[in-house]
Amino acid sequence: MKNSILFVIALSLSLLIYGQGNFYGFDVGLNNLYRLSDAKTRSISPENFTGEKGKGGMATLEEGSASHAARDLGQGWKVNPYVRIKPGETFEMAEIKGPGAIQHIWMTPAGTWRYSILRFYWDDETIPSVEVPVGDFFAAAYGYKQISSLSVCVNPGSAFNCYWIMPFRKNCRITMENIGEKEMVLYYQIDYALTNVPDDAGYFHAQFRRTNPLPYKKVYTIVDGIKGKGHFVGTYLAWQTNNSGWWGEGEIKFYMDGDKNFPTICGAGTEDYFCGSYGFVHNDEYQDYTTPYAGFHVIKPDDNVLYRSQTRFGMYRWHITDPVRFEDDLKVTIQALGWRSGGRYLPLQDDIASVAFWYQAEPHKPFPKLPSKDELEIQ
Numbered sequence: 001m002k003n004s005i006l007f008v009i010a011l012s013l014s015l016l017i018y019g020q021g022n023f024y025g026f027d028v029g030l031n032n033l034y035r036l037s038d039a040k041t042r043s044i045s046p047e048n049f050t051g052e053k054g055k056g057g058m059a060t061l062e063e064g065s066a067s068h069a070a071r072d073l074g075q076g077w078k079v080n081p082y083v084r085i086k087p088g089e090t091f092e093m094a095e096i097k098g099p100g101a102i103q104h105i106w107m108t109p110a111g112t113w114r115y116s117i118l119r120f121y122w123d124d125e126t127i128p129s130v131e132v133p134v135g136d137f138f139a140a141a142y143g144y145k146q147i148s149s150l151s152v153c154v155n156p157g158s159a160f161n162c163y164w165i166m167p168f169r170k171n172c173r174i175t176m177e178n179i180g181e182k183e184m185v186l187y188y189q190i191d192y193a194l195t196n197v198p199d200d201a202g203y204f205h206a207q208f209r210r211t212n213p214l215p216y217k218k219v220y221t222i223v224d225g226i227k228g229k230g231h232f233v234g235t236y237l238a239w240q241t242n243n244s245g246w247w248g249e250g251e252i253k254f255y256m257d258g259d260k261n262f263p264t265i266c267g268a269g270t271e272d273y274f275c276g277s278y279g280f281v282h283n284d285e286y287q288d289y290t291t292p293y294a295g296f297h298v299i300k301p302d303d304n305v306l307y308r309s310q311t312r313f314g315m316y317r318w319h320i321t322d323p324v325r326f327e328d329d330l331k332v333t334i335q336a337l338g339w340r341s342g343g344r345y346l347p348l349q350d351d352i353a354s355v356a357f358w359y360q361a362e363p364h365k366p367f368p369k370l371p372s373k374d375e376l377e378i379q
Contacts, residue, residue: 065080095189104191129364202229202361219253219335224331225331240350243338252267
């Protein structure tokens with residue numbers, strides 16, 4: 001009897017430690033890639049709009065976007081690899097019945113990326129949990145820059161890849177709105193798993209904001225109004241300086257769970273938060289970098305001067321190993337600070353846009369209204 005009890009205890013501990021029987025098959029890495037699961041792999045693209053088993057590559061020459069190129073070969077030969085989205089049109093990229101989780105998204109949107117608005121809706125939502133211009137969502141507001149991170153990769157020549165895990169229980173809907181004046185071409189693929197979702201899984205959220213210019217002595221708000229339980233997992237900033245000189249002395253601040261005048265987390269400076277130091281400068285030049293958790297790139301004006309006004313910067317910071325957890329509410333701000341005479345700080349009036357990424361339990365608070373087309377434009 002004693003041996004039987006010890007065996008049961010040992011088995012229970014093994015199940016607790018290794019999670020046998022509770023592996024859902026969508027949260028995978030090298031440490032558990034060997035594990036088998038009952039998850040079903042599916043993929044949605046213009047060659048299979050529904051992701052149904054055995055339904056890929058069925059477009060006919062009469063309905064395919066590339067029917068002219070495939071006219072000598074016929075059905076099954078890359079007949080419909082992309083879609084065209086007309087000005088003012090919202091295209092439904094995916095409608096998935098759950099439970100399940102999105103694991104990877106690839107796309108190559110043509111046209112002006114600020115005018116292509118990506119939205120995600122979870123479990124019959126009528127307001128989106130993700131609402132972001134497509135370039136900003138992939139940390140590329142100012143055009144192509146190669147990015148290699150765990151969450152987002154941007155590869156030649158304009159290949160956007162997203163690896164955020166996005167579980168849902170009832171359904172998932174993804175749309176792309178073209179608010180521009182020209183038709184856009186969109187190649188895309190959404191890879192997902194149909195599987196059970198654990199009770200403690202939060203829903204993925206991403207919110208865009210822009211202030212241009214930032215009012216004098218005002219802080220920039222990355223996100224505010226988050227209510228409920230969750231954790232903050234990432235920041236992207238698209239920053240154009242409107243003064244000459246160094247611009248990144250400002251502190252990032254996380255106000256959580258009732259914080260009012262002072263935050264619980266206060267960073268030391270902008271470049272420090274993005275895991276850089278001393279102005280992102282090496283050998284008297286800005287130094288681009290792209291790493292699994294943080295990155296920085298610069299787009300200089302034509303004269304190539306280091307601290308010139310109108311220089312643009314893209315920065316990402318993913319809180320993958322250090323998510324910022326909150327129980328009730330969260331607000332995130334960052335200061336825009338340079339230097340003025342006498343060794344004094346200068347509050348800047350820069351053009352700043354951001355994307356905040358987080359997971360939380362639903363429901364979520366409605367987002368602020370997305371800026372208009374003219375307010376989104378990068379000049």
